[in-house]
Amino acid sequence: xxxxRREMLEAGWKVGSGLLVAAAGxxxxxxxxxxxxxxxxxxxxxxxxxAYPEGSATFVREGRFFVTRAKGELFAVSQxxxxxxxxxxxxxxxxxxxxxxxxxxxxxxxxxxxxxxPRGMDKHPLQIAEGRVIVNTAVLEQxxxxxxxxxxxxxxxGSCAPAAEG
Amino acid sequence: MPETLDPSxxxxxxxxxxxSAVYRSIVRTPPLDSPRGRAQRAFGNxxxxxYPVRVPRALLRFRxxxxxxxxxxxxYAILFITGVYLMFFYTxxxxxxxxxxxxxxxxxxxxQLIRNVHRWGAxxxxxxxxxxxxxxxxxxxxxxxxxxxWVIGVGLLLVTLAYSFTxxxxxxxxxxxxAVTVGSDLVQYAPGVGGWLRNFLLGGSTIGQxxxxxxYVIHVAVLTxxxxxxxxxxxxxxxxxxxxVGDADHAHDVTERALDVARRAATTTVGVGVAPxxxxxxxxxxxxxxxxxxxxxxxxxxxxRNPDDExxxxxxxxxxxxxxxxxxCAVVLGMGILWEAPLRELAxxxxxxxxxxxxxxxxxxxxxxxxxDPLVAGVLAPAMLVLGLVVLPxxxxxxxxxxxxxxxxxxxxxxxxxxxxxxxxxGALFRGPGWAFVLPWEHLYFEP
Numbered sequence: 001x002x003x004x005r006r007e008m009l010e011a012g013w014k015v016g017s018g019l020l021v022a023a024a025g026x027x028x029x030x031x032x033x034x035x036x037x038x039x040x041x042x043x044x045x046x047x048x049x050x051a052y053p054e055g056s057a058t059f060v061r062e063g064r065f066f067v068t069r070a071k072g073e074l075f076a077v078s079q080x081x082x083x084x085x086x087x088x089x090x091x092x093x094x095x096x097x098x099x100x101x102x103x104x105x106x107x108x109x110x111x112x113x114x115x116x117x118p119r120g121m122d123k124h125p126l127q128i129a130e131g132r133v134i135v136n137t138a139v140l141e142q143x144x145x146x147x148x149x150x151x152x153x154x155x156x157x158g159s160c161a162p163a164a165e166g
Numbered sequence: 167m168p169e170t171l172d173p174s175x176x177x178x179x180x181x182x183x184x185x186s187a188v189y190r191s192i193v194r195t196p197p198l199d200s201p202r203g204r205a206q207r208a209f210g211n212x213x214x215x216x217y218p219v220r221v222p223r224a225l226l227r228f229r230x231x232x233x234x235x236x237x238x239x240x241x242y243a244i245l246f247i248t249g250v251y252l253m254f255f256y257t258x259x260x261x262x263x264x265x266x267x268x269x270x271x272x273x274x275x276x277x278q279l280i281r282n283v284h285r286w287g288a289x290x291x292x293x294x295x296x297x298x299x300x301x302x303x304x305x306x307x308x309x310x311x312x313x314x315x316w317v318i319g320v321g322l323l324l325v326t327l328a329y330s331f332t333x334x335x336x337x338x339x340x341x342x343x344x345a346v347t348v349g350s351d352l353v354q355y356a357p358g359v360g361g362w363l364r365n366f367l368l369g370g371s372t373i374g375q376x377x378x379x380x381x382y383v384i385h386v387a388v389l390t391x392x393x394x395x396x397x398x399x400x401x402x403x404x405x406x407x408x409x410x411v412g413d414a415d416h417a418h419d420v421t422e423r424a425l426d427v428a429r430r431a432a433t434t435t436v437g438v439g440v441a442p443x444x445x446x447x448x449x450x451x452x453x454x455x456x457x458x459x460x461x462x463x464x465x466x467x468x469x470x471r472n473p474d475d476e477x478x479x480x481x482x483x484x485x486x487x488x489x490x491x492x493x494x495c496a497v498v499l500g501m502g503i504l505w506e507a508p509l510r511e512l513a514x515x516x517x518x519x520x521x522x523x524x525x526x527x528x529x530x531x532x533x534x535x536x537x538x539d540p541l542v543a544g545v546l547a548p549a550m551l552v553l554g555l556v557v558l559p560x561x562x563x564x565x566x567x568x569x570x571x572x573x574x575x576x577x578x579x580x581x582x583x584x585x586x587x588x589x590x591x592x593g594a595l596f597r598g599p600g601w602a603f604v605l606p607w608e609h610l611y612f613e614p
Contacts, residue, residue: 002458014472020299032366032369032380033366034365034366034369034370034371035376051505055546059516060353061516064515064516072210079516080372083349083351083540084347084348084351084352084535084540085347085351086344086347086348086518086522087515087516087517087518088518089517089518098519098524098600099518099600100520100521100599100600101344101518101521101522101601102532102535102601103536103600103601103602104535115542116535116536118355118539121327141535
C-alpha cells in the first residue's frame, strides 16, 4: 500500500530534522578538523656529521629534536616524551634522556630504559647528503617498543632527577 | 505598603509612585497581608520564579543542603562577571596572550584583583560542585524520582571541569602550557580514536595558536551554552521533582510507605532519561485497598508535599540565600586580595618546568598514571568513574534514603571518594621533580 499524505508528512519532518542534524555535524567536523599543514615540517639541513661526536646530544630548536650519536650511528630524536608529551631534556651527567614529568629514562638512541612511557622516543628520518646531516621533520616515526635496545651505553654518572619511582 | 484608612490623608511619594500606572505596569505588587498576596508576589516575578512559592520548612536549616548547589551557582555568577571583565583585556593569540596578562597585572585598574578572583573562584567552584555531588549522594537525594537530575548534575560537573581545564591554558605561561600538555596527551591513550581526538581538540599535533584559540572559544562560548542549557534543565527538574529535603523527614510515614509499594508495583519502565511512569491509578494498592487523602500534585511523580510544614520561599529562603551569596563573595574577594594568581614565565615548548603537574583536580589521575598503564589510568579509570556516576541512580534499587539502610552503598562511596582524595593530595603536595616523593614541609611543589 502506498503511504498516505499524512504518513509522508509525518516521516518528512523526522527525516528533515535528521538531515539537518547530520549536516550540522558534518559542517562542524569539516570546519574543526586540524588543518593538514599545521604540523608542517620538511627537510632540515644541519651541520656536517663530524659535528656530532659519539655520546653527544645536540638540540635543534627549529625542529624540537636532538641529533645524537650512539655506537657510531646518528639519530634525530624528537624532544616530545611519548608518555604525556613533556619536553625531555638530555642529562649530561648520566648521558641519558630523563623526562621531568614522570621520570621516564631513555638512552641516546631514544630507546626506553625505565619509567611509565609506552615506547621509546619518536624519531625523524635522518640522512647524510653532500656532507651534511639532513633531517626530515615532516615524518615522525614511532619509537622502538619497550625492551628492544640495540644502542645501549652505560650510564656515565648520576641521574639529573632525584630518585624517581616509576 | 503602608495603608491609610482616611482617603483624605496626605499620601507619601512612595505610595503615590506605587499607585501610578507606569509603576504598576512594571512591578505588580499584590498586598502582602494575605498568603495569596505573598504567593502572587512570588510567581508574578520572573526572577523569583526560579524558586517554588513555598518550600519545606526543613530547607531553612543550613545543614539540609549546606547550600552547596546555590554556592556553586553564586561562584558561577562571579566567574561569569569577572570573565567578561577579563575578555576586555585578553587576546587569544600566542603572540599576545602572555603580554596581555602582564598588562592586566600592571596597567589595568583592579586587573590583578579581577584575575585573582576569577582564578580562586574557579578552584572553589570545582570544590563546591564536588561537595554538592557528595551531599546529594549521602542524603540519597538522587533516588527516584530524581535520577535524571543526578545525571544532569554529572553533566554539569564535567562542564565545570572542562571550563577549568580550558581556562588553564589561556594565560600562556609555563604553568598553563605544560599542565595542558600533560592533560591533553592523556586523551591519546583512548583506544583507536585517541590520537585523532587529541589533534581535533588541539587543532593540530602540538599546542599552538589553534589550540589556544580553540580553548578560548570553548571556554567563553561553547561551555557557556552547554552550562546554561544544563542549568535550565537542572533547576527545572528541582522544581518539578520537588525538593528532596521536603520528603526526607516523613518518607517513612504510613502514607508514604503505602505509596512506595504502589509505585514500585506500578513502575513499568525505568530507563536512562525516563522517570518512572506512574499510572493515574497509582493510589490503588495491589490488594485492592485504596490510599485515601492523597492527590496527585503538580510536582511530578513520586513527590508528596506536606503543606502544613511549608514556608514562603520569599522571604524566608531568599534572605538565607542572600546571606550565603554575600559570604561567598566576601570569601572570594578576600582570597583575591590575599593571594595572587600565579603567572610564570612565558610558555616555552622546549623547556618543561620541574615538576610539570596537571591542574590539581586532575593530579590524582597523574598520580595514577605513575603506577599503571596509561590506558588503564588515563582513560579507563576516569571513563568508568563518569559512567559509574551516570548509572548510579538507576543501578541503586534500594529505595531507602536512610543511612542505616544504605551501609554498603555509603561505605563503597566513601572508600572511592577517599581513594580519589588521597591520590589527589599525594599528587598535588607530595610530588616533586621527576615525580619523586617529596615531603611538602620540606619543599612544596604545588601550583594552584
